[in-house]
Amino acid sequence: MHESFLLEASTKVDEIRLNLFRSNLNKKWNNIKVLEIKDLETFIYAVENSTLTVTSEQLGIDQSTVTKRINNIEQKLKGKLFNRKSRPLQLTQLGEKVYFKGRYILEQMQQLEHFSLQEEVSFQEKIKIGIPVTLVDDLCEYVYKKYKNDHYLTELEIQSGWGRSLIQQVAEGELALAIVMIPSNIHLANDLLFMNIGTLPLVIVSVKSGVKEHSSLERCSKKGWVIHPEGCCFRESLNKKLNEQKLLLYANKEIFGVEAQLNSILNGDGLGVFPKPFFDQHVISSPDLEIVAVNDFNISLNVGIIYADQSYLEEVNYFARILKARYFSKQE
Incomplete structure (x- = not known):
């Protein structure tokens, strides 16, 4: 009987602990402030256009709505995204971090929107590469069409960003490789490999x-x-x-x-x-x-390909040929 009493008491203690855990979890969940996608999209537009006026015109909303959406993010993150005293708008340190993360999130959202339209091939491979913002307009579509024509069974995902961001993503294994333009007075980490094209x-x-x-x-x-x-x-x-x-x-x-x-x-x-x-x-x-x-x-x-994993050498050589044909063929 004594053992039965102890077992019952132990069970009640476990129930109390479980209820406390659930209660604390609910409180933490309720305190999480989720960013609205429309607010994030508006912020990205504002950064890339440098003015709230152009942003409001492109999104088809008034300027006060643009300001409100940016303020929503600032309130949830408890920090300023822009230096309001500068013209055009200048990002704060927090603003830069939110921009790069936000841009990546929006790109992933866009890919999800077209996910159902993609050809369902169970054995389809995938490679993720990076192209710097400065080369996106000239290179992105060119690379994508060329690659899909030569590798129709492999999915190509292109991530754009500033050079330092792409270098970090390659180092962390998030990207297989990145096309970069590295100034001659900047040196890469020893664990990164670089194929110089020109x-x-x-x-x-x-x-x-x-x-x-x-x-x-x-x-x-x-x-x-x-x-x-x-x-x-x-x-x-x-x-x-x-x-x-x-x-x-x-x-x-x-x-x-x-x-x-x-x-x-x-x-x-x-x-x-x-x-x-x-x-x-x-x-x-x-x-x-x-x-x-x-x-x-x-x-x-130094224009070339940065990578960290030797297993991607075949892909590195392929994109190196594309780069060479695009920018250096006239020099030969």
Whole structure:
């Protein structure tokens, strides 16, 4: 009888513990603040367009709704995403983290939307690669069509992002490989492999009227820069070069996209750094821009494939051939 009493008491204690666990779990679940996809999408649009006005026009909502949706995220994360005092909008450190994570989430959502339309092949393989934001417009569709034509039984997933983000994803095994443009003054970790396809000059660009004023990096530094946000390897390279001369990087404007940056430079907002072929493509329509001959700036870009796993060497060689044909065939 004594044993029966102890067993019953033990059972009741277990029930009390289970109920307490359920209660605490419910409280924690209720405290979780889930971000709305529409809020996240609005924030991504605002970052990539640099203005709330353009964002509201593209999404077909008024500007107050754009502001409200961004505020919703800030309240749930308890932090500011933008520096409200800057024009155009500049991301805070939290904002940069939310942008990169949010962009990845939206890309995954888009893939889910088309999941039911994909051909159901049980033995279909899949490879994930990265392409930097600066190359997406020129390379993404080209690579996808080429790969699907040659590997119809393999699914290709392309992840875009800034150079540093892609390098990290390759290192962590999230991507099989990434196409990158690594400035010559930036070094990769020892555990990463790099297949170099060719080199491109990285040049400083100014309006023609100001070219003669900027013969040195110090003079360029005083003018300030129109540049991509943190995470871009071009920015990292420029900042490193400036630091070597004890100079600061003054980001007058942080703008996404080559064309938008060149337009800002035309308006006199600062200088920019670009791969020379990118500038050459736009100079025909923008004759008032010119490359600055800076004596102490001689950085080149190593264009190639970064990977961490030797088992992907066949894929690395394949994408290397695509890159070579796209950007370096005329040099041979």
